[in-house]
Amino acid sequence: MSGATNPDLAVRLREAGLRPTRQRVALARALFEVEHRHVTAESLHAEAKAGRNPVSLATVYNTLNQFRDAGLLREVVVAPGRSYFDTNTGHHHHFYVETDGELHDFPSDKVTIAGLPAPPKGTRLSRVDVIVRVRR
Amino acid sequence: MSGATNPDLAVRLREAGLRPTRQRVALARALFEVEHRHVTAESLHAEAKAGRNPVSLATVYNTLNQFRDAGLLREVVVAPGRSYFDTNTGHHHHFYVETDGELHDFPSDKVTIAGLPAPPKGTRLSRVDVIVRVRR
DNA sequence: CAAGCAGTTTAGAACAATTCTAAAACTGCA
DNA sequence: TGCAGTTTTAGAATTGTTCTAAACTGCTTG
Ligand SMILES: [Mn+2]
Ligand SMILES: [Mn+2]
Ligand SMILES: [Zn+2]
Ligand SMILES: [Zn+2]
Numbered sequence: 599m600s601g602a603t604n605p606d607l608a609v610r611l612r613e614a615g616l617r618p619t620r621q622r623v624a625l626a627r628a629l630f631e632v633e634h635r636h637v638t639a640e641s642l643h644a645e646a647k648a649g650r651n652p653v654s655l656a657t658v659y660n661t662l663n664q665f666r667d668a669g670l671l672r673e674v675v676v677a678p679g680r681s682y683f684d685t686n687t688g689h690h691h692h693f694y695v696e697t698d699g700e701l702h703d704f705p706s707d708k709v710t711i712a713g714l715p716a717p718p719k720g721t722r723l724s725r726v727d728v729i730v731r732v733r734r
Numbered sequence: 735m736s737g738a739t740n741p742d743l744a745v746r747l748r749e750a751g752l753r754p755t756r757q758r759v760a761l762a763r764a765l766f767e768v769e770h771r772h773v774t775a776e777s778l779h780a781e782a783k784a785g786r787n788p789v790s791l792a793t794v795y796n797t798l799n800q801f802r803d804a805g806l807l808r809e810v811v812v813a814p815g816r817s818y819f820d821t822n823t824g825h826h827h828h829f830y831v832e833t834d835g836e837l838h839d840f841p842s843d844k845v846t847i848a849g850l851p852a853p854p855k856g857t858r859l860s861r862v863d864v865i866v867r868v869r870r
Numbered sequence: 871c872a873a874g875c876a877g878t879t880t881a882g883a884a885c886a887a888t889t890c891t892a893a894a895a896c897t898g899c900a
Numbered sequence: 901t902g903c904a905g906t907t908t909t910a911g912a913a914t915t916g917t918t919c920t921a922a923a924c925t926g927c928t929t930g
Contacts, residue, residue: 617897619907639888654909659888673814678917679887681814693854704851713844714866718829721868728864730850732857753926755878775917790880795917814888815916 607631614668624651625661629671634686636674636701637662642683676701676729691728698734743767750804760787761797765807770822772810772837773798778819812837812865827864834870 607626608618616622628645629635637645643658653661662683665671674682676694682701691709693702709728717723743762744754752758764781765771773781779794789797798819801807810818812830818837827845829838845864853859 617906619896621908656889656910657908660908663889675811675814678809678811678817679815681887693857695854695857696860702854708849708851710846710848711864712846712848715840715844717866717868718831718838721829721831721870724832724867724869726864726866728847728862730853730862731860732853733860734857753877755926757879792881792918793879796879799918817916 610670614665614670616664616668621651621653621657622661624649624653625658626665626670629665629683629685634684634703636682636684638680638682674701674727674729691730693730693732696731696733704730746806750801750806752800752804757787757789757793758797760785760789761794762801762806765801765819765821770820770839772818772820774816774818810837810863810865827866829866829868832867832869840866 607623607630610630611618611622611626624646625642628642628649628651629637639655639658639662642662643653643655646653646658662671666673666683669687671683671685672687674684674692676682676692677696677699680699684701684703686703689706690703691706693704694700695702706728711726711728714726743759743766746766747754747758747762760782761778764778764785764787765773775791775794775798778798779789779791782789782794798807802809802819805823807819807821808823810820810828812818812828813832813835816835820837820839822839825842826839827842829840830836831838842864847862847864850862
């Protein structure tokens with residue numbers, strides 16, 4: 599399992615207009631070959647370094663931004679200076695545990711948001727984010 | 735409220751446990767003697783400098799943080815490195831115009847959020863933030 | 871109202887997160 | 901195999917914010 603290249607990932611990257619380089623594939627595996635996750639640039643960098651796929655921090659940032667721009671990831675900002683990259687790009691919302699910085703998904707299909715006003719004129723809806731902040 | 739019978743800002747600051755210094759009163763007036771607003775530290779600093787109440791940037795940050803901690807302001811984080819301080823501390827939500835960084839309030843009383851899951855165990859609800867992201 | 875002290879302000883240093891730079895290393899392709 | 905374009909990288913730079921330590925000011929007390 600380790601070391602083998604996953605052709606699906608390479609294809610997925612190519613389809614996103616990104617060359618499947620060693621670094622990008624390594625990061626993509628860490629991100630997409632497991633359950634949905636929420637990583638920071640620092641945490642992913644530490645993880646890559648700990649395994650044996652060292653990737654520079656600049657490349658981690660570049661890659662996360664590219665993946666996000668390609669729609670492979672979504673970025674969630676919960677607090678000043680705390681940006682998470684989320685492998686779950688479908689509709690869902692978040693619990694943010696303020697006391698320890700943890701972020702948890704919850705599905706949006708049982709949540710109903712009714713009565714939202716129309717967007718300011720001249721604007722188009724992009725996304726509705728719900729962040730439920732909790733404390734221990 | 736900021737109308738005819740101008741509430742004594744000095745009293746308000748004292749009640750918050752803050753000495754009504756020249757700088758704090760100047761910033762409080764800019765913030766609370768007009769309609770609700772959303773400022774950044776930079777924008778408030780620029781505004782103070784442009785009027786004739788120059789206040790150091792460090793003091794602007796200190797003051798905004800103190801006002802927030804005292805419940806006079808609330809902080810809204812919408813994008814990496816973009817923290818707004820909001821003079822509207824009541825229940826309400828936001829439109830964020832991603833294309834130009836503008837933040838607009840909308841009342842929460844007509845919005846219904848139903849079916850939110852229970853907070854993760856061991857945690858207590860702190861606040862629910864809804865950010866409606868739109869683009870021009 | 872003067873002294874004194876805690877609380878406050880300030881410039882500038884320090885920091886943390888992120889982006890930029892420019893040179894070296896790759897990749898895909900002719 | 902050579903080459904052009906792309907990617908990676910270390911380190912510098914930038915940005916937003918906090919910290920430091922010295923100067924200053926608001927408030928209390930004598
Ligand atoms: Mn970014
Ligand atoms: Mn803060
Ligand atoms: Zn998520
Ligand atoms: Zn607001």
